[in-house]
Amino acid sequence: MNLKQLSEMLGLSQTTISRALNGFPEVSAQTRSRVLKAVRETGYRPNRAAQRLATGRAGSLGLVMPIAAGVDSDVHFGEFLAGLGEEAIKHDFHFVINPSAPEDEAGMVRRLAASGNVDALYIAYVRRDDPRIPLLHTLNIPFMVHGRAVDQSVHDYPFLDIDNTGAFHDATRLLIQLGHRRIGLINGPAHFAFAIRREKGMKKALVENGLPFDETLVHHGQMTDSFGHQVMERLLDGPNPPTAILCSSTVLALGAVRALDRRGLKLGRDMSLIAHDDELPMLKPENFSVPLTTTRSSLRAAGARIAERMISRVLQNGDPAEQELWRTELIVRDSTGPAPRGH
Amino acid sequence: MNLKQLSEMLGLSQTTISRALNGFPEVSAQTRSRVLKAVRETGYRPNRAAQRLATGRAGSLGLVMPIAAGVDSDVHFGEFLAGLGEEAIKHDFHFVINPSAPEDEAGMVRRLAASGNVDALYIAYVRRDDPRIPLLHTLNIPFMVHGRAVDQSVHDYPFLDIDNTGAFHDATRLLIQLGHRRIGLINGPAHFAFAIRREKGMKKALVENGLPFDETLVHHGQMTDSFGHQVMERLLDGPNPPTAILCSSTVLALGAVRALDRRGLKLGRDMSLIAHDDELPMLKPENFSVPLTTTRSSLRAAGARIAERMISRVLQNGDPAEQELWRTELIVRDSTGPAPRGH
Numbered sequence: 013m014n015l016k017q018l019s020e021m022l023g024l025s026q027t028t029i030s031r032a033l034n035g036f037p038e039v040s041a042q043t044r045s046r047v048l049k050a051v052r053e054t055g056y057r058p059n060r061a062a063q064r065l066a067t068g069r070a071g072s073l074g075l076v077m078p079i080a081a082g083v084d085s086d087v088h089f090g091e092f093l094a095g096l097g098e099e100a101i102k103h104d105f106h107f108v109i110n111p112s113a114p115e116d117e118a119g120m121v122r123r124l125a126a127s128g129n130v131d132a133l134y135i136a137y138v139r140r141d142d143p144r145i146p147l148l149h150t151l152n153i154p155f156m157v158h159g160r161a162v163d164q165s166v167h168d169y170p171f172l173d174i175d176n177t178g179a180f181h182d183a184t185r186l187l188i189q190l191g192h193r194r195i196g197l198i199n200g201p202a203h204f205a206f207a208i209r210r211e212k213g214m215k216k217a218l219v220e221n222g223l224p225f226d227e228t229l230v231h232h233g234q235m236t237d238s239f240g241h242q243v244m245e246r247l248l249d250g251p252n253p254p255t256a257i258l259c260s261s262t263v264l265a266l267g268a269v270r271a272l273d274r275r276g277l278k279l280g281r282d283m284s285l286i287a288h289d290d291e292l293p294m295l296k297p298e299n300f301s302v303p304l305t306t307t308r309s310s311l312r313a314a315g316a317r318i319a320e321r322m323i324s325r326v327l328q329n330g331d332p333a334e335q336e337l338w339r340t341e342l343i344v345r346d347s348t349g350p351a352p353r354g355h
Numbered sequence: 356m357n358l359k360q361l362s363e364m365l366g367l368s369q370t371t372i373s374r375a376l377n378g379f380p381e382v383s384a385q386t387r388s389r390v391l392k393a394v395r396e397t398g399y400r401p402n403r404a405a406q407r408l409a410t411g412r413a414g415s416l417g418l419v420m421p422i423a424a425g426v427d428s429d430v431h432f433g434e435f436l437a438g439l440g441e442e443a444i445k446h447d448f449h450f451v452i453n454p455s456a457p458e459d460e461a462g463m464v465r466r467l468a469a470s471g472n473v474d475a476l477y478i479a480y481v482r483r484d485d486p487r488i489p490l491l492h493t494l495n496i497p498f499m500v501h502g503r504a505v506d507q508s509v510h511d512y513p514f515l516d517i518d519n520t521g522a523f524h525d526a527t528r529l530l531i532q533l534g535h536r537r538i539g540l541i542n543g544p545a546h547f548a549f550a551i552r553r554e555k556g557m558k559k560a561l562v563e564n565g566l567p568f569d570e571t572l573v574h575h576g577q578m579t580d581s582f583g584h585q586v587m588e589r590l591l592d593g594p595n596p597p598t599a600i601l602c603s604s605t606v607l608a609l610g611a612v613r614a615l616d617r618r619g620l621k622l623g624r625d626m627s628l629i630a631h632d633d634e635l636p637m638l639k640p641e642n643f644s645v646p647l648t649t650t651r652s653s654l655r656a657a658g659a660r661i662a663e664r665m666i667s668r669v670l671q672n673g674d675p676a677e678q679e680l681w682r683t684e685l686i687v688r689d690s691t692g693p694a695p696r697g698h
Contacts, residue, residue, distance in 0.1 A: 084637075101454040106451055108451055
């Protein structure tokens with residue numbers, strides 16, 4: 013049963029049927045109930061294209077996914093998408109994901125917005141000064157930014173971010189209170205706003221406590237187990253290793269802890285460590301051999317909230333530039349302890 | 356510049372312009388070159404909806420993503436999607452992902468196929484006897500199955516699967532050659548075809564070597580670090596622990612290895628372990644404190660190949676029921692060794 017057949021059966025135009033199904037007020041209650049009865053009896057499912065013609069909506073949220081041969085997939089993406097999906101399903105929204113060469117991301121955002129395939133757009137992995145944000149402002153389509161830029165001429169855009177500066181400030185302050193003076197940072201790629209803010213938070217706590225900021229203890233790179241391991245090895249081989257480490261992900265911590273294990277160094281005694289925890293289900297900080305102290309914020313909850321706000325804008329034209337900043341929680345477990353003596 | 360404006364500028368109908376852009380033979384070479392010149396000069400990007408009307412194609416691949424509150428996201432999904440994306444981008448295809456309640460997956464597949472939003476459909480996490488496969492046969496849309504059913508009335512469907520039986524047969528045989536007699540298995544959920552075949556491969560090798568199959572050493576569950584840890588603890592606490600373990604994922608191995616570490620048991624000496632490795636970039640088997648012996652097959656390569664086959668069917672109506680079975684590689688590292696004496 014397609015729309016044409018249903019239209020012939022009921023003696024109603026296809027437009028009237030679509031409008032009846034999509035709750036338009038021009039359709040009388042009597043006609044609507046006739047249409048709904050026929051839909052139930054025939055098992056007809058409205059074609060999305062027809063629905064789109066009637067409502068002007070695609071029922072979909074758009075994402076651009078940068079990808080290239082040799083570029084690693086992102087372990088955080090699935091978790092975020094699960095959150096988006098959990099919310100989207102409540103409103104019968106789907107996703108349109110455009111893969112894109114990394115250097116063509118802005119162009120792909122522009123084309124996705126122009127495609128008519130999506131009602132709203134989402135961007136993430138925001139950079140210091142991100143050209144996609146002013147671009148989105150010109151595209152005449154609702155959007156949400158996960159994160160926010162650091163230096164940007166445009167300020168009035170809708171975002172959800174976590175307080176990265178606050179998270180790493182609080183974590184660093186705890187380490188200082190425990191007597192640590194040399195603190196390392198294994199961070200994400202240096203051009204991302206979240207990484208810039210985490211370094212800033214760490215610096216702030218050091219300065220507040222009259223401690224020097226040692227650039228040689230700060231390393232930026234891909235948030236993989238391998239990179240965490242490599243940096244920890246390098247720090248331990250240095251002339252004056254830190255006594256504590258901040259990691260921008262539990263994935264980085266996995267590699268860092270392995271480097272400690274290999275040398276027989278005990279976490280929480282010989283080296284303290286605090287990791288940022290996105291609550292990835294496959295890598296729980298409480299399951300590490302020494303449970304990890306973390307700054308915690310659910311990536312999945314962020315996904316659900318972002319979907320909720322985009323859908324609400326599409327359906328109701330809600331507040332266009334609401335800005336949300338989520339505080340993280342500092343959860344103390346066994347990977348942090350007093351600085352070893354002699355340091 | 357939209358299609359209407361371009362049409363007015365050139366004095367050509369919108370349909371003629373769309374057809375020129377999409378390579379239809381009815382359009383003369385002269386007209387086509389006029390259109391292409393105008394497109395280049397004006398920076399016009401064809402609207403997808405217009406393109407779809409002209410070509411009858413959406414330029415998109417459909418996936419249904421089962422999701423529910425409280426159901427963990429799948430760490431393998433992002434990696435598979437990266438492979439799909441890498442290939443899709445070459446042909447300017449995008450993805451439509453419909454989130455779905457787990458119990459409504461078949462219904463969602465049906466609705467996605469009927470939506471007109473996708474040119475082809477993909478399904479994964481195939482079950483023993485999977486109702487989605489006969490359903491897809493009735494839907495009149497190209498599809499690909501990642502994996503294959505075990506008991507299914509329908510056989511002539513296009514799939515790409517890895518040889519799960521062969522992989523775990525080979526792994527078990529290696530352990531037997533090393534003198535192991537009691538071998539455990541930490542597997543994925545029991546209703547999935549891949550898990551059924553991996554257990555079958557293990558059984559086959561045991562039977563071929565006259566060894567008993569002990570059901571108490573086989574455990575099925577979510578492929579998380581937590582589950583791997585929990586099962587390994589239980590096996591070690593049992594009256595007659597195995598001397599070797601097969602894990603269906605490096606994620607399970609992560610938890611299993613942690614349980615060994617806690618008890619001071621050395622991998623490759625006190626316990627041998629072989630894990631299946633999907634080549635997740637964040638969890639490399641060679642980076643474990645004792646590098647893991649694995650059965651290896653790239654999930655990302657599978658994604659790329661599945662996208663390639665779907666797109667080729669959409670564009671050229673290629674072979675509808677090609678069936679591919681990829682052999683896995685058995686890579687020996689340090690986590691396997693001779694069975695401890697006295698066993």
